[in-house]
Amino acid sequence: MMVGGLSAPSKMPSYAWSISAKRCGVGSKLAKVKGSVCYNCYALKGRYMFGMVQGALERRYWRWSSNREVWVDAMIYIMNNKKHIIDTGHFRWFDSGDIQGEDMLSDINTVAWASPNISFWLPTKEYKLIKDTELDIAPNLVIRLSNPNTNMNTLDGYQHISTVYDKDNLSDSEGHICPAPKQGNQCGSCRACWNDKVNEVTYIAH
Numbered sequence: 104m105m106v107g108g109l110s111a112p113s114k115m116p117s118y119a120w121s122i123s124a125k126r127c128g129v130g131s132k133l134a135k136v137k138g139s140v141c142y143n144c145y146a147l148k149g150r151y152m153f154g155m156v157q158g159a160l161e162r163r164y165w166r167w168s169s170n171r172e173v174w175v176d177a178m179i180y181i182m183n184n185k186k187h188i189i190d191t192g193h194f195r196w197f198d199s200g201d202i203q204g205e206d207m208l209s210d211i212n213t214v215a216w217a218s219p220n221i222s223f224w225l226p227t228k229e230y231k232l233i234k235d236t237e238l239d240i241a242p243n244l245v246i247r248l249s250n251p252n253t254n255m256n257t258l259d260g261y262q263h264i265s266t267v268y269d270k271d272n273l274s275d276s277e278g279h280i281c282p283a284p285k286q287g288n289q290c291g292s293c294r295a296c297w298n299d300k301v302n303e304v305t306y307i308a309h
Contacts, residue, residue, distance in 0.1 A: 105177035107163030112198045114283060116290050117191040120178075122167075122200035123160040124151070129228040129251075130201055139251050140267045141228070151199060160199060167207065175210050182218035189220070193297055196225040208236060215241035222297040226265060234260065245299050253308055265296070265304045278303030 109118040124130065124144055133141035150156060167174045181188065188194055202208050202225070215223045223244045227233065233246055240246065247263040250256055254272045258264045268276045279295045284307050295301045 105166060105173050106181065107166035108159055109181070110159075110198055112195070114288055114290055115193075115195055115198070116294075117188055117193045117195070118185075119195040119198045120163060121160060121196075121198045122164040122203075123157060124199050124201075126164060126203065127201045127228070128203075129230065133228065133251055138253060140249060140253055141251075164200075164203070167210070168203075171206065171210055175213050178210075178214045179217045182214060182221050192220060193222050193224070193294060195296075196223065197227070202227050202229050202232060205232065205236065208232065209238060212238050212241055212244060215244035219243055222294070224297040226296075230258075230261075242299070245297055247296060247304065256303070263299065263302060265306060267306045267308050269308045273305070273307065276303075276305040278305035281306045284309070 106120065110121045112119055127134075127141075130141045130144070133139040134144050136142060145151070182194065183189070196211060202211070211223075211225065215221075221243060223241075225244060225246045226249055227246060228249050228251065230248060233248060245263050247265050248258055248261045250258050250264060250266040253267045254269055254275065256264070256266050256277070264278075266276060266278055273280060279301050281295070281304060282291065282293050283289060295304050
């Protein structure tokens with residue numbers, strides 16, 4: 104496949120596209136900071152570290168970086184022709200990894216503009232990149248900035264964010280509490296992460 108394949112997170116209603124968390128920029132630094140949301144990162148342990156999985160994640164990165172134009176065209180085709188994605192109407196970028204700079208953000212944005220019937224969710228910790236971008240972001244692409252630390256919200260000036268709180272501190276959150284822990288770790292009918300009307304989504308630390 105020209106995009107290196109898709110991932111299928113068990114929690115999500117539809118497919119995703121991801122790369123290795125080892126390629127995260129800001130996230131790689133936060134992973135070394137105790138108390139940050141990236142410390143003990145789920146995508147840097149467990150099944151994500153299996154050779155076959157890392158190979159697939161790296162393949163996706165190289166398919167994008169080696170021929171961006173082909174990658175964009177292929178991704179647009181998938182979004183407008185893959186039945187499950189069309190039926191669910193939702194897609195997630197990066198269940199592992201993060202944006203690799205302005206070029207990748209631009210390509211993802213191009214895919215979104217060309218796929219108006221799909222709602223895209225892009226979680227990221229590339230704060231400066233998003234703040235400085237001059238791209239005309241597609242209305243169906245929700246870029247949700249992840250707060251770097253648990254039990255607090257330190258992000259100002261961003262339209263869509265996510266936070267992480269311990270169970271004992273959930274009352275401090277002003278966000279929409281992710282319902283997944285109460286429903287078998289599944290999104291179920293919730294689509295808050297993709298919803299441009301939801302400013303803050305709060306995940307429960309685990």
